[in-house]
Amino acid sequence: MNKVLVVARNEFMIAITSKAFLVGVLLMPVFMGGAIGVQFLTKDQVDLEPRKIAIVDKTDRLLETLIKRSETRNLSGIYREKEEPKVQIEPKFEVVDAGLSDTEEGQAEALLSDRVREGDLFAFAVIEPNAFEIGAIDSIRYYSQSPSYQRLPNWIRNSINEEVITTRINDLQLDPKSVAAVTQTIPLRQFGLVEMLDGVQADAKEENRALVFGVPFAGLMLMFMMVMSVAPAMLNNVLEEKIQKISEFLVSSVTPFQLMLGKLIGSISIGLIMSSLYLSAIYFLARHYEFADAVPPSIYAWFMFFMLIALIIFGSLFSAIGAACSEIRDAQSLMTPVMLMVVIPMMCLAPVMDSPNSFFAKVISLFPPATPMMMFVRIAIPPGPAAWEIILGTTLVVAFAIMCVWASGKIFRIGILSQGQTPSFAQLFRWLISKA
């Protein structure tokens, strides 16, 4: 065991004093903060070139309204609020009549498309005569060659709809204020269940939707990130030692299993330290914004537990792949099924978060390779899975982790000294069942 710790300590010290670790862990928040800062600083750096749009108004009632609205917007709606001198943060919208003659109307779209191509217009819209009819569809069509720019079509749609609804209310001789009052929506507040404490009914906690979805999502992402940081690094590390012929020297001092176990412990320690740093940062941020109480300490503990299991499973599998291969490109084919196991929980996230107690969610969270991530997600969403599910899932995943370490140890032992062609899956299986 002492030699395992010597290897683990060496792995840990090499990793923790490497530039990659400093960049990956200590500078990561700086980079993330920097990225947010850059986004904040550049949020006003928009293209202020006026957007000119031609309208083919077949109702003969909306063009003038749109022109007026655009003029109002251009005067006061495109500047940063409460700031003098005025700072323009959005482009002007210039609404013009398409100005087509009767003979040209049949080819309106084609002619206006040419004008957009020539740069005379940014876009054009066609409003059909039935726009005011209740139940009308396909009454407004917007054409442009800049499909990613959404501000202008959104403004056109909202402006026309507001005008059409107002006109409909007036046509029906309804009081606009009464309509607004009648159609006002009622907010829905979400609570957990009411519980009885010592025979006294305790108030139910109001659910914070951002936290209900944010905690499992953030936890899953962090776990995924840690696995993807630690496990492939182990593969590279083992493969590099094999290529550089360091392994043979090492296995003359320690057994291959001791070597793998030491590497695993060293790398997992790095992963746990990185996670602890991130979790601490999240906790202090939560305290600062006064929602730390909304995330119970057990969630942090479950996260660290499942994270440890995930790192053991994927760390051992990746190190076995590193030992079995002789070149990094050979590792790609062997990595595919393991990578799939890492990615499966990410693909199942949406249905599990939507229905954490569904049959699918129960099955996937009891499937050992997916258990660390999926069971954590289920535990993080109140009220969490039944106790028997947690006990069964935990037992299965711990057994699976032990099996992965055992199997990886067998492959590692033979692979670390093998040279030449990368073994096939059949050959890996033979290594697995071999007595040597």
Next chain:
Amino acid sequence: MVLPAVELEDVSKTYGKHIAVNDLSLSVPRGSLYGFIGPNGSGKTTTIRMILRIIHPDTGSIRVLGHSEAAAANDRLGYLPEERGLYKKLTVRRMLRYYASLKSMPRHEIEREIKDWLDRFELGAWADKKIESLSKGMSQKVQFIASVIAQPSLLILDEPFSGLDPVNTEVIRSAILDLRNRGTTIIFSTHDMGVAENMCDSVFMIYKGNKVLDGTLSEVKQQYAADSIHLQWNGHSSALQEIPEITRVIDMGSYQELQFSGDPQVILHQIIERGDVDLFKVTRPSLHDIFIRIASPDSVPSETPDLTSV
């Protein structure tokens, strides 16, 4: 009675259908410098790996420094593999400290040994430099230090002079002989028969997984008749092929080694007829010649005496 440093009894190892080592028995006396020779693929590395317990034999038993359990003697073994690698990003001191720690060496002894060995190899100034900044020769010396840092009782060196210049070869050679004089048993695997002949007390040769030579150098040579001639002359090797009594010519550069049958005086007369002779010495074959006779593709098994029991 002092037990041998290494004892192999009827050891066999196969990889699939390939027999790497076949029913091998071997005894390496304590304190000896034992040469392991054999062509590539003959089973040398497999034998060394089995002695180091990196791999296990299919059959037979191995005792190392009196222990048959894998881990018991591990900390008293030093190993310099043929294909060497070092952690390029670590400093010399940190890497040596790591290797010594793997041999369970106490910390204070580690620091003392690192200093002694680095000073001996004039590498003291490089102790805190990264391995990647060292020259090839320096790296090789560091690799050698890594294998001996934990004061092993048994040191296994696989081609220790491979790639070294003459100056560094001499430094390492001197260190090896010092270790032997201090009682370390050294197993020395090499292709260089000259080195094996000059340094080793005993030699062991493995060929196609089988032991074909084992014993002290003089014992091995005694098994061969004086059927070699060392010749220096001004003629060409091809002229020697015309002499029917000469069965093989090995050009050694500055001289030729001839294998013959019949009367050497007759051969001398025939050579004199073809050129001027500077040296003509009837001798037993060199280790190099013995190696060639056994391992060359056209070797005749029946010509090889049974030398495994000398």
